[in-house]
Amino acid sequence: MELLLEQLSNWKFYLVGAFPIGPVGGLLLNIVIAILCLTISFFIGAIFGFGRLSCRKYISYPCIVYIEAIRATPALLLVFWFFFFIPTILGKNISLFWSAVISLSIYSTAYQAEIIRAGVLAVPKGQMEAALSSGMTRFQAIRLVILPQAFRMMIPSFVAFFVSLFKETSVTYIIGIIELVQTGIIVSQRQPDKMFAAYVCMAIGFWVICYGMSHLARRLERRFGMYDLSSYRPTICRKDLSLAPPCNGGKVTA
């Protein structure tokens, strides 16, 4: 217990790293990476999510391949790819921070795309049909009718995904980013006798954020979750694609 209290005098290091004199690190860096990834991958994920729902095969198939391939790859491997090989391919260095952000964004893009797709599919068919029959174009129907409803249902999934993404940011310690895990390791290497306390501090940092967020997700779910999103299986989804009107050269005849 005393050891723990002593460690808490290091709290600033755990929270922000060497910030005032050096770069930002610690828990704050985890949060920054997670939020950046979430925002970047939301927009790219939306493209892929809708791409997968598209009725044109040359759009939907590449999206399916991308999503399934990324979902089948460990985050660590992606982080590695970007850290080691993108510089050799591009021929110039990118900073550690950005390589972590880009790789985790790509990782989370696939998941976000799936969340968005599930949300859109969870909107009852009739909505789309009603929108189209009232003379909207498909784009308008998606933007004005489907998305507002789908987004509502996606919110809990987004928060839940943020938790898992936040935990995934701990992976970046392997390429040498000084985030929470790395700060804990640094402290425990400086003072090997206080290793246990350092690890406990590390755990507390993760736990507080994740616990809070997952509780938030649960509350949001109670508020917004009207449909059981997880009950949408891919086989059903393929069938549901037919809810999109047939492609008449990209135009919908009203």
Add this chain to the structure above:
Amino acid sequence: MITGVKITLLIAVVTSILSLALGTLVAVMRNSRIRPLRIAGRVYVEIFRNIPGLFWLLFFYFVFPEILPSGLGDKLNAYIYYPIVASIIALTFDNTSYVSDILRSGLRGIPPGQREAAVSTGLSRVQQYQYVLLPQTFRKVLPPLGTRMIHNFKNTSLCMAITAPELMWATQQIESLTFRGLEATTIATVFYVGVALCLGAVIILLEKHYKIDISSITQMETE
């Protein structure tokens, strides 16, 4: 590289099986009538779910031998396969919490009539779970359970952080010895993607095979 693949598969399979068993236990605990058991199960899940698996790997590898009595800890540190053992322990604990959560939600989703029927035919509590509740739960939660197992398989790549000689570690080794990092990593990626996709396909097949006719059950409920 081949040994790396073997170790990766070993860790993945062992942790999956162990966490399935432990997860069932924790799920049943959280569902039990005895309050301390429920609370213990909940505390376990909340702790292990909200802290990344990487942390548990590092914890079991570096810290666990330290907090044991010194003789035992030194023995563990000297044990040549300790990285593998530690990664199995850590990933099992990590995965167990998720599995138990999935199973618990499955257990809650079973219509209460099933349990009442089991009670009225005179089954003991263990028998209720064994013959009536758990088989249905497993069928029901197969899809999320499968996703979790794939995730667990992907998580084995983290074991490289504690020098368990699995695939990612072997890749790094090859890179540092021969500078053929690009090739090695490509092979590793293909392996991970291939195995994960195969697992996914197997799970979809299993799902089709074990699908319960939900409508008949709900019908029985309403009648």
